[in-house]
Amino acid sequence: MSHLDDPATQTANAVAAPFLRIQEVAAALGLTTRTIRYYEELGLLEPAGRSGGDYRQYDADDVERLRFIKGLRDDAGFSLAEIGQLLEDEEARTRNRDRFRTTSDTAERRGIIDDALARVERQIASLREKEGRLTAMIAEAEERRQHLTDHLADLDAGREPAPHTHGRGQ
Amino acid sequence: MSHLDDPATQTANAVAAPFLRIQEVAAALGLTTRTIRYYEELGLLEPAGRSGGDYRQYDADDVERLRFIKGLRDDAGFSLAEIGQLLEDEEARTRNRDRFRTTSDTAERRGIIDDALARVERQIASLREKEGRLTAMIAEAEERRQHLTDHLADLDAGREPAPHTHGRGQ
DNA sequence: ACTAACCTTTACGTGAACGGTAAGGTTGTG
């Protein structure tokens, strides 16, 4: 039960991972095939494999990674270069993944996971910082809103326009 | 006072608003003069006035507006086109501002403030939406982190690698 | 009045992030 769990055997059992072709991935994520190839060109991701005829084959993890990239781009507003930094050298990760699958050295597995954990934590920190700055912007906007409602209240009360501290009319 | 209100006349009264030149504004905000002129070209802002020799003159409100634009760009990650939408036609606002200063019709003043209020509230809504998506991304990243720490705990406890649900190694 | 340090407009250049198309190879279905 422990000496026989060959990591390569998964090709034999399971349902043989349902690989997707680039167009299917693109449709699923709302991207174009061109965009996905461009990201690969930048080193942001590498398909799990290639078919005999050199077609790119994506697995669920690839799709997940791409979805994350899209989130970093659209939701977090990072540049592709920054995303590259956050995700870090894909090549190194691929090697790690392979090493992880083939090694049974617990210390090595530990080290690999440690690295992954450090990366994820840097990602979280970056996202948190973005969130903080966004929150600050919201607070400022709400302050402006407050100024305007105050002003409106003054008008309703027939009071004078007030000396207007400095920042009005947005 | 109304037919002759030359924008330069303000030099006469008040403490002569401390107008800034483009370079000073740029330095204060960490932008380049080119960027500021470009934003003007796009209709994102218009300096409060011009000198006799056609130098752009910025007041505190202009600087505030520019800081907001920079925030929308850097912190919120909006495109300049989107920022233009959020800020809306600068020309119209300038006209409103002038009308606001010259009119004493309370109803009109009210309408102008109402408009500004509506704009600010749309801005807040946009920012909140961005914030929500960012928060969701953070939650996902934290989930990944949790997976990794779990995995690490398994290794420390000498347990088996676990079947790994689907998304590991970030 | 001279001069350095600003400013003006105009215009062409650039890197990022793709879009589009050409010229050809691959897959899967009848």
Next chain:
DNA sequence: CACAACCTTACCGTTCACGTAAAGGTTAGT
């Protein structure tokens, strides 16, 4: 085996958001 519908690389085009001169005019200090 034909054939439509996909895929491949390669390369040129485009939009956005500026950078970078060029050719002058303005301001402020001496």
